Amino acid sequence: MGQAAPTADGDASRLNHFSAMKIVSTAQMRSLERTAIAAGTTEPALMQEAGLGIASILMREFPDADDFVFFCGKGHNGGDGIVAARSIEQHGRKATCFSPYALNEPDVWPFDRYWRPSARAVLVDALLGMGARTTLSPELRVVTEGFLQAWYNPVVALDIPSGVDADTGDVSEGAVFASMTICCGFPKQGLFSEGAIPHVGRIAVAALSLPSDAVQSVDNGMEFLLPAEARSLLRPRLWNAHKGMCGHLHIVAGSIGKVGAAILCARSALSVGAGLVTLYVPETIYPAVAAAQPEVMVIPVSAPEEALRTIPPHTVCVVGPGMGTHEEAGHALEEFLADTTRVVVLDADAITLLAQNRNFGHLLNENILLTPHPGEMRRLYQGRDIPRLDAVHDFVGRYPSALVLKGAYTLVAQQGLPVSINSTGNPGMAVGGMGDALAGMCGAHCAQGYSVYDSARLSVYLHGLAADIAVRQACSIETLLPSDMLHHMAAAFQELRTAWY
Secondary structure (H helix, E strand, C coil): CCCCCCCEECCCCCCCCCCCEECECHHHHHHHHHHHHHCCCCHHHHHHHHHHHHHHHHHHHCCCCCEEEEEECCCHHHHHHHHHHHHHHHCCCCEEEEECCCCCCCCEEEHHHCCCCCCCEEEEEECCCCCCCCCCCHHHHHHHHHCCCCCCCCEEEECCCCCECCCCCCECCCCCCCCEEEEECCCEHHHHCCCCHHHHCEEEEECCCCCHHHHHHCCCCEEEECHHHHHHHCCCCCCCCCHHHCCEEEEECCCCCCHHHHHHHHHHHHHCCCCEEEEEEEHHHHHHHHHHCCCCEEEEECCHHHHHCCCCCCCEEEECCCCCCCHHHHHHHHHHHHCCCCEEEECCHHHHHHHCCCCHHHHCCCCEEECCCHHHHHHHCCCCCCCHHHHHHHHHHHCCCEEEECCCCCEEECCCCCEEEECCCCHHHCCCCHHHHHHHHHHHHHHCCCCHHHHHHHHHHHHHHHHHHHHHHCCCCCCCCHHHHHHCHHHHHHHHHHHHC
């Protein structure tokens, strides 16, 4: 199966196609549907549109599937599945519907007639929609636990995996494990909680024709970053460009045992267009680093604190990948951050050093971007384990700096701006070095003149897209390495820019 980036299917004139995809609650989605019906659309028409969009995505994402097996419930979710199955059949491909309920639909089989699927079948969870709030009934758990676990056949959930709460992300016993969720209209907010994400898989969106003024009035302070918005961030490069116009990034990184962190950070900065990269590394690892990437200017220093006290003001810097966390480096970092003329990306060991100062808030300003993984985020909160969305909202409410909280559906945030949830990436990225590469990309975009918030959004999107292309073309999720991701960065730019040329 291809690892394509999520898309909103259908005609560009459809009214929920904004550059930043909304994320909605159940109440908001129902209100949008009621508004559409009041404006002249019928409920069956919305179901037909949803079903056709679902069918289109399924056929595109699974071109080699020999059967689409739908498990249909009693409500609208089951109706969407039946419409999608009929559309697939009309396109000359096989689709079969089963239900644990008596639906009185001529082309829906009772579940006791269900057979084991072939190895190339796709199983579709159309049992429960966004309105389901109760725990799964025994008859549904027979289906969800016995068949819809995505271990052998791909499982696709419609709108929300059955057993997952669309608003809170709470997960019931026996909930479906999907490899993809196709959302109707907009993604639902519960999909992005820690507990829900393992059940959700990749997200695609089937568009609905909804009144634009009603859509524009919806604001949860969150967006789902899809290709249109990411493409709008990407600047063209002028024909008379030279290296001095493309940004100079300074990087403080690396130590014995963590040579790769410095190399990956610098290499990734070059891969997204930095004109110049100066990398400060300890003298002990200088020969290995200098030989690894001839395009980088490598400066040997006695320790990270020497580099931090050497880099001039009015520069763009990445500090932290593999740098080490000894006390003197922490003092130097505090002095370094006191100069607010610099744009600084703090990653890895720099975040750990920052967290050791319980009163670090005065060191943060709007020109700083932090890129923690969940463990580093806990360090910033003195070991407290806070739900990821709550932690992000709290952090940007307290501090002016931008934040990237890494993980599945990486979050990017800054005060006064939407929390941007990234749509690209795959589980193969769970390997050491990916974060070092992302830090270099963020720094390179800052050096090219992007704001810290936009640098983060664009870098996170391209980082995930390059990894998706690598898995699609050359790797598996088990074998993907940061170097593979960087090798496919050119293809990621090409894919993102397609509509421009």
